[in-house]
Amino acid sequence: MIFCLMYLALGYLVIFLVRKFQHISIPKEYKWIIAFSFFISIVFTEVYIGRTSCSLWLDSVLPNLIVDFLLIPFTAIFITIFVSQTQKKVEEKRAREEAFQTIGVQHLELTVKLANWYSALVGVFEEINSEDYHSKKLLQEHTSYKLNELLIEESDLHTGDLSDLKEETMKALSEYIIKYISLLPKDLASMVVELEGIIRTDRYKVQGEKILEIHNYFKEYYISY
Numbered sequence: 001m002i003f004c005l006m007y008l009a010l011g012y013l014v015i016f017l018v019r020k021f022q023h024i025s026i027p028k029e030y031k032w033i034i035a036f037s038f039f040i041s042i043v044f045t046e047v048y049i050g051r052t053s054c055s056l057w058l059d060s061v062l063p064n065l066i067v068d069f070l071l072i073p074f075t076a077i078f079i080t081i082f083v084s085q086t087q088k089k090v091e092e093k094r095a096r097e098e099a100f101q102t103i104g105v106q107h108l109e110l111t112v113k114l115a116n117w118y119s120a121l122v123g124v125f126e127e128i129n130s131e132d133y134h135s136k137k138l139l140q141e142h143t144s145y146k147l148n149e150l151l152i153e154e155s156d157l158h159t160g161d162l163s164d165l166k167e168e169t170m171k172a173l174s175e176y177i178i179k180y181i182s183l184l185p186k187d188l189a190s191m192v193v194e195l196e197g198i199i200r201t202d203r204y205k206v207q208g209e210k211i212l213e214i215h216n217y218f219k220e221y222y223i224s225y
Helices: 002-022 028-049 056-122 135-152 165-178 186-200 204-224
Strands: none
Touching: 028 056, 056 135, 056 165, 056 186, 056 204, 135 204, 165 186, 186 204
């Protein structure tokens, strides 16, 4: 009875892990190993339960073998999850680096315009001019610092006549999307499109944080600019 409950619990655990990480493809060889190890452990369990005499070998070695074969499926699953997650992070980093090499400067220019828009929205009419900075790194850092300051002042949003600036900002954002959407990593593309919808529908309260998030997307890569 105890062994039945144990196998039932382990079976549910395996199903839970497979469903939770269903986006991860388990190699065919691992599936065979998992099935084989479960089969062998069940055979050893049957032998252990059906033993008729107390044998030192049966009482000491078989339980260890059962446990060892039961651990194999979980080891295979966790190795697959670890390798897949690591590979995903490497691919995401490579995609981000490649995107930065292609559109890093254009992305920074866009987010400076977005920062200027948000600055006017908050009521701080102090425009950031890209030409005042001799390096992209300084421009990125100052814009990030400015946005963080503006987020503190967000409670005093200025929603007066900003239609011209809004139109200019929306035009820059739309052009960026049209030109570079195919080059953007998926998460960045999603953020940019989401921001366009936020600005278009005048959802002022969430604009600052989204602009800051987009602005800081490539922040560690501007060190050489």
